[in-house]
Amino acid sequence: MTSNILADIFQISIDPQSIPKGYYLVNITTEESGQSLDIENIDSALIYQLTENEYLEQPFSYLNECFLRCQRQKRLNKNNSNLESVFKEIDRLVIGYGLVAFQIQEFALNGNISTYISHILLRFDSYSDFLSQIIQRAIIEDSLTDLLNSFFPTLLQYVNRPNALFDLNDSVNYNNTLSVFELFVNFKQVASIFTSTDGFLPDHELLPNEYEKKTILGPILTLSPLNINVALKNYGEVMERSTTHTNMIHESLQAEHKVVLDRLFFICDKIIRGSVESRTDMVSYWGQIVNKNHLRRADHAAQNKLASNAFMSNITLILIKFSQPFLDVSFKKIDKIDVNFFNTLNLFIDLSNETRLNSDFKEADKFYDDHRNDVKPNFISDCFFLTLTYLHYGIGGTLLYDEKITPQIKRIKEEIEKVKTFASSNSLLSNFVGAKLKQLEKTLSYTKALKDALKGFFSNKSLQLEVFDFICGASTFLLRVIDPDHEFPFKTIELPLIPDQVGVENVDNADYLRVHAPVPFKYYPEFVVEGPINYSLYISRYGNSPIFRNPRLQSFVELGTTILRCPELVSNPHLKGKLVQLFSVGAMPLTDNSPGFMMKIFEENTLVNKNLLYALLDFYVIVEKTGSSSQFYDKFNSRYSISIILEEMYNKIPIYKNQLIWQSQKNPDFFIRFIARMLNDLTFLLDEGLSNLSEVHTIGNQLNDPNLINQQQDTSDESTNDLQSRYQAAQRQAKSSCGLAAKSMTLFEIYTKDIPQSFVTAEVVDRLASMLNYNLESLVGPKCGNLRVKDPEQYSFNPKELLKALCSIYINLANEDDFVKAVARDTRSFNVDFFKRAIDILGRRTGLVSDEFCNKLLEFVDQAEKTRKEEEEEDIEYEDAPDEFLDPLMYTIMKDPVTLPTSKVNIDRSTIKAHLLSDSTDPFNRTPLRLEEVIPNDELKQRILEWKASKKAQK
Incomplete structure (x- = not known):
C-alpha cells in the first residue's frame, strides 16, 4: 500500500514494463530494499527526478504537485496512523528541496528561479500552500534571508523583463504578484527582516525615476489607473465617448484601485509592524524617494526624469492610511506628534532647499543647531510629517501635472486645425501633412487619455475623502503648533497672537513680523501649509469634491482664518492668495442656489467669525506688495477673491455686516487703508477695462474694413497679423479688468449706502469723486460709442x-457735503450734462431705475453745480496765494500743514496721509516715512489763517 501511495504522490514507476500514463520511470535499486519503492529510497528517487531526469521539464512545478498529492493522500488516509510518519517524511523532503531550489540557482535540471517564479505568478492559488511551507522551513532552518535574497530580486527582474507590462491591464499577473508579497510578509519573521532584502533600500545614487523599477516594492507601488499604459488602454482606445461611458470606466478603475491600495497598505503595514529596523527602513525608503522628487512641483521639470504620478500618489495614499488613527476626530493621539519634530535627529526629510514659513535658511539652520534634540522621533511623528511632504510632492505633483496638460490639449487641437487648414490649400504636400496630422492626433489621444485618468483619480470621492480628512487633521495639528501653549484643540487659541500693526505697510513691518512669529512654526517648511492649500483649492473644482459639506472642514477653515488673521505666520503672499481664492469658492452659492459650502462655518464657528473679516480687510491691504516682478497685477486676483467673500458675508451673515460697520466707526485708520486700496484698484481697473474695450472696438472695425484688407493684400500680411495679436491681447485684458472692476464696483455700491462717512474722509474723497466723474464721462460722454463691442x-x-452702479454711489453719498464739494472741485471731468444724459439712459430709455432715483441724482448734480460755482468764486479770491501756502502735490491752499522729517517739505496733512495709504515713503526723497513722524507746522498754519482773514476783510 505504501508503495502505491508513494508512486501516486511522486508519479513514478520502478517497473519498466508497466509505466502508467504520465508517470516517470526511475531506477532506485538499493542494497537495503532491492528493486522496490518505499520510504527508505524515496529521497533517491526524488533526487533523480530533480537532477537527472531530463524529461522533467518543470522541476518546481513537479515538487508543488507532489506536495499537493501528498496532502490529498493525507486526507484519504487520515485514519491510518501507520502512514503518518511516511507523509511527514515526504513533506520534509519535498518542502526541503523546494527551499533548496530557491537557494541554489542551478540545483534542478531544466530549472531556474526565474522560471519557478513565472509559474507561481501564473497559478498562485495552486502554489500558495507549498510556498507557505517553504517559508516556514526557511524560518526553522534560519535561512530566511537567503530565500528572500534569491526570491525577490529575481521577482523584480521578472516583472521588469523586456516588453513586459506590469500594471492593472494584466490582472492575473499583478494580483498574483501582490498575493506573493502578502503571503511572505504575513509571516512576522519575514516582515521583520524584509527591508534587508537585496534591492529594498537602493543606493543613494539611484535616479528619481528609477525607484519604481529598481527597488523591490517599486513595481507594485505603481499599480494605479494613473499608470500611462492603463490610461491609454482604458481611455485612449475610444476618443469620442459619452459621459456615461467615461463614468463607467472611472467607476471600474476606482473600484479596482481601492482594492489594490488596501492590499498595498496591508503589505506595508506588515513591514512597518515587523520590527524597529524594518519600520525605520520603510520610512527611510519613502524619505529617499520624496527627497529625490522635489522637482515634481517645479514649473518646467522634465516629467520623464522623475517618479511617476502613479507611484508617488500611491505612496501618498498609503501614508495617509497610516496617519488616520492618530488624526481622528477625537485627537486623542495628536500629542504624540512632536511639534519640535524638525529639531530632532530627523534622518528622512531633506529640508536643505525648502523655503520656510517665515524665516530664512540661515536663521532656521541656526535655530536647529541651537535646539537640536538627539532623541529619534517616534513613528507617528515620522509618518505625519512624511505624509505632509508627500501631500505636496506626491499628490501635489500629480495635480500640478493635470494643470499643465489641460492647456496642452487645447494647443494640440488648435495645431490640428491649422494643419487641416494648411492641407486644404496645399495638395502637393499631402503626404507630409498627413504624417504630421497623424502624429498630432496620436499625441492628442495620448494626452486626453492621461487627462481622463487624472479626472477619474481625483473624482474618486472615497479616496479623496481620506486625503481631505488628513488635511483637516493636519490643520488642527498646525494650529496646535501655532498656539503658544501647544494645547489646541483642547484649549481655544486667542487671536491675534501679536498686536495689529495698523497703518504700517507690509514692506516696512516684514522684519517686525518675522521677529515675532511663533516658534517653531516659523521654521517649518512652507510645504506643510502649501500642500493642503493647493490640494483643497484643486479638488474644489470637482462636483463630488470631499471638501463639500464635510463635517471636518471647519478645522481647515480655522487654520486658514488664523493664517490670514496673523500675518506673522506665513510670509508668502501668493500662498495666502490661494487661500482667499479657496475661501471665495467656499463663499459662492452652489448651483442649486444654496449658500456656499463654507458659509455655515463662516457664520457659526467662533474662531472664524471673530477674526475672518479683519483678516480679509487686512490682507486686502498688504497684498499690495507681493515681492514678485508681477506684484502690480498679482494683487487684483487676491482682491477679487476677497471681494467675493466680503459681498457674500455682508449680504447673508448679519454678524459680518455689523462688524464691518463697527470697524468703520471704531477703527477708522484701519478701515480707511482698505477703502483707499479699493479705490486705487477700481480707478485703475475701470480705466484699463474701458481703454481696452475701446481698443477692441477700434481694432475690430479695422479688421472688418474691406478697404484695409485689400490694401494689406497688396503689401504683406504682417500688419493684419499684428492687428490680430493686438486685438486678442486687448480682448484678454478687457475681460480681466472689467470682471475685476465689476466686483469692486459692487462693494462700493453696497458700502457707500451703509457707511457713507468712510468714503468722504480727506484722504480719499477727492480721488473717489474724480474716479466717478471720469468714468461717468467715459460711459455717457462724446466718446462712449468707442465702448460698443460685439x-x-x-x-x-x-x-x-x-452706469447704474456709478450713479447709485453718487446718490448714496449725496448727503455728505465733503463728497459734493469734491465732485464739484473736479474741473477736469465734472459736467452737468453727463448726469442728465445718465438720467435719460437709466430712466427714460431703459427703465432700469425709478423716478425717485432720477430725482435724487438730479438734486445731487444741481447741488454739485451750485457748489462748483461757489468754489470757483473762492478760487478767484485766493488765486494770488503765496506758493509757500500751497500744497506741493495738490496745488491747493493747505489747511493743516506738516513738515516731512527728512525732505523738510511742507505739505497738507490730508495729502501726505492719502499718499501714505499707498506708499510708505516720503514722496520727495523716497525715504521710509510713517504718519506719526510728520511734524505739525503750527506757525505756517497760523500765517495761512491770517492771510485768509485779511483777504476776507478786503472784500
Whole structure:
C-alpha cells in the first residue's frame, strides 16, 4: 500500500514494463530494499527526478504537485496512523528541496528561479500552500534571508523583463504578484527582516525615476489607473465617448484601485509592524524617494526624469492610511506628534532647499543647531510629517501635472486645425501633412487619455475623502503648533497672537513680523501649509469634491482664518492668495442656489467669525506688495477673491455686516487703508477695462474694413497679423479688468449706502469723486460709442449696469457735503450734462431705475453745480496765494500743514496721509516715512489763517 501511495504522490514507476500514463520511470535499486519503492529510497528517487531526469521539464512545478498529492493522500488516509510518519517524511523532503531550489540557482535540471517564479505568478492559488511551507522551513532552518535574497530580486527582474507590462491591464499577473508579497510578509519573521532584502533600500545614487523599477516594492507601488499604459488602454482606445461611458470606466478603475491600495497598505503595514529596523527602513525608503522628487512641483521639470504620478500618489495614499488613527476626530493621539519634530535627529526629510514659513535658511539652520534634540522621533511623528511632504510632492505633483496638460490639449487641437487648414490649400504636400496630422492626433489621444485618468483619480470621492480628512487633521495639528501653549484643540487659541500693526505697510513691518512669529512654526517648511492649500483649492473644482459639506472642514477653515488673521505666520503672499481664492469658492452659492459650502462655518464657528473679516480687510491691504516682478497685477486676483467673500458675508451673515460697520466707526485708520486700496484698484481697473474695450472696438472695425484688407493684400500680411495679436491681447485684458472692476464696483455700491462717512474722509474723497466723474464721462460722454463691442458679456461688461452702479454711489453719498464739494472741485471731468444724459439712459430709455432715483441724482448734480460755482468764486479770491501756502502735490491752499522729517517739505496733512495709504515713503526723497513722524507746522498754519482773514476783510 505504501508503495502505491508513494508512486501516486511522486508519479513514478520502478517497473519498466508497466509505466502508467504520465508517470516517470526511475531506477532506485538499493542494497537495503532491492528493486522496490518505499520510504527508505524515496529521497533517491526524488533526487533523480530533480537532477537527472531530463524529461522533467518543470522541476518546481513537479515538487508543488507532489506536495499537493501528498496532502490529498493525507486526507484519504487520515485514519491510518501507520502512514503518518511516511507523509511527514515526504513533506520534509519535498518542502526541503523546494527551499533548496530557491537557494541554489542551478540545483534542478531544466530549472531556474526565474522560471519557478513565472509559474507561481501564473497559478498562485495552486502554489500558495507549498510556498507557505517553504517559508516556514526557511524560518526553522534560519535561512530566511537567503530565500528572500534569491526570491525577490529575481521577482523584480521578472516583472521588469523586456516588453513586459506590469500594471492593472494584466490582472492575473499583478494580483498574483501582490498575493506573493502578502503571503511572505504575513509571516512576522519575514516582515521583520524584509527591508534587508537585496534591492529594498537602493543606493543613494539611484535616479528619481528609477525607484519604481529598481527597488523591490517599486513595481507594485505603481499599480494605479494613473499608470500611462492603463490610461491609454482604458481611455485612449475610444476618443469620442459619452459621459456615461467615461463614468463607467472611472467607476471600474476606482473600484479596482481601492482594492489594490488596501492590499498595498496591508503589505506595508506588515513591514512597518515587523520590527524597529524594518519600520525605520520603510520610512527611510519613502524619505529617499520624496527627497529625490522635489522637482515634481517645479514649473518646467522634465516629467520623464522623475517618479511617476502613479507611484508617488500611491505612496501618498498609503501614508495617509497610516496617519488616520492618530488624526481622528477625537485627537486623542495628536500629542504624540512632536511639534519640535524638525529639531530632532530627523534622518528622512531633506529640508536643505525648502523655503520656510517665515524665516530664512540661515536663521532656521541656526535655530536647529541651537535646539537640536538627539532623541529619534517616534513613528507617528515620522509618518505625519512624511505624509505632509508627500501631500505636496506626491499628490501635489500629480495635480500640478493635470494643470499643465489641460492647456496642452487645447494647443494640440488648435495645431490640428491649422494643419487641416494648411492641407486644404496645399495638395502637393499631402503626404507630409498627413504624417504630421497623424502624429498630432496620436499625441492628442495620448494626452486626453492621461487627462481622463487624472479626472477619474481625483473624482474618486472615497479616496479623496481620506486625503481631505488628513488635511483637516493636519490643520488642527498646525494650529496646535501655532498656539503658544501647544494645547489646541483642547484649549481655544486667542487671536491675534501679536498686536495689529495698523497703518504700517507690509514692506516696512516684514522684519517686525518675522521677529515675532511663533516658534517653531516659523521654521517649518512652507510645504506643510502649501500642500493642503493647493490640494483643497484643486479638488474644489470637482462636483463630488470631499471638501463639500464635510463635517471636518471647519478645522481647515480655522487654520486658514488664523493664517490670514496673523500675518506673522506665513510670509508668502501668493500662498495666502490661494487661500482667499479657496475661501471665495467656499463663499459662492452652489448651483442649486444654496449658500456656499463654507458659509455655515463662516457664520457659526467662533474662531472664524471673530477674526475672518479683519483678516480679509487686512490682507486686502498688504497684498499690495507681493515681492514678485508681477506684484502690480498679482494683487487684483487676491482682491477679487476677497471681494467675493466680503459681498457674500455682508449680504447673508448679519454678524459680518455689523462688524464691518463697527470697524468703520471704531477703527477708522484701519478701515480707511482698505477703502483707499479699493479705490486705487477700481480707478485703475475701470480705466484699463474701458481703454481696452475701446481698443477692441477700434481694432475690430479695422479688421472688418474691406478697404484695409485689400490694401494689406497688396503689401504683406504682417500688419493684419499684428492687428490680430493686438486685438486678442486687448480682448484678454478687457475681460480681466472689467470682471475685476465689476466686483469692486459692487462693494462700493453696497458700502457707500451703509457707511457713507468712510468714503468722504480727506484722504480719499477727492480721488473717489474724480474716479466717478471720469468714468461717468467715459460711459455717457462724446466718446462712449468707442465702448460698443460685439458680445459685451464675454468681457463681463454691462455698460448700463455699470452706469447704474456709478450713479447709485453718487446718490448714496449725496448727503455728505465733503463728497459734493469734491465732485464739484473736479474741473477736469465734472459736467452737468453727463448726469442728465445718465438720467435719460437709466430712466427714460431703459427703465432700469425709478423716478425717485432720477430725482435724487438730479438734486445731487444741481447741488454739485451750485457748489462748483461757489468754489470757483473762492478760487478767484485766493488765486494770488503765496506758493509757500500751497500744497506741493495738490496745488491747493493747505489747511493743516506738516513738515516731512527728512525732505523738510511742507505739505497738507490730508495729502501726505492719502499718499501714505499707498506708499510708505516720503514722496520727495523716497525715504521710509510713517504718519506719526510728520511734524505739525503750527506757525505756517497760523500765517495761512491770517492771510485768509485779511483777504476776507478786503472784500
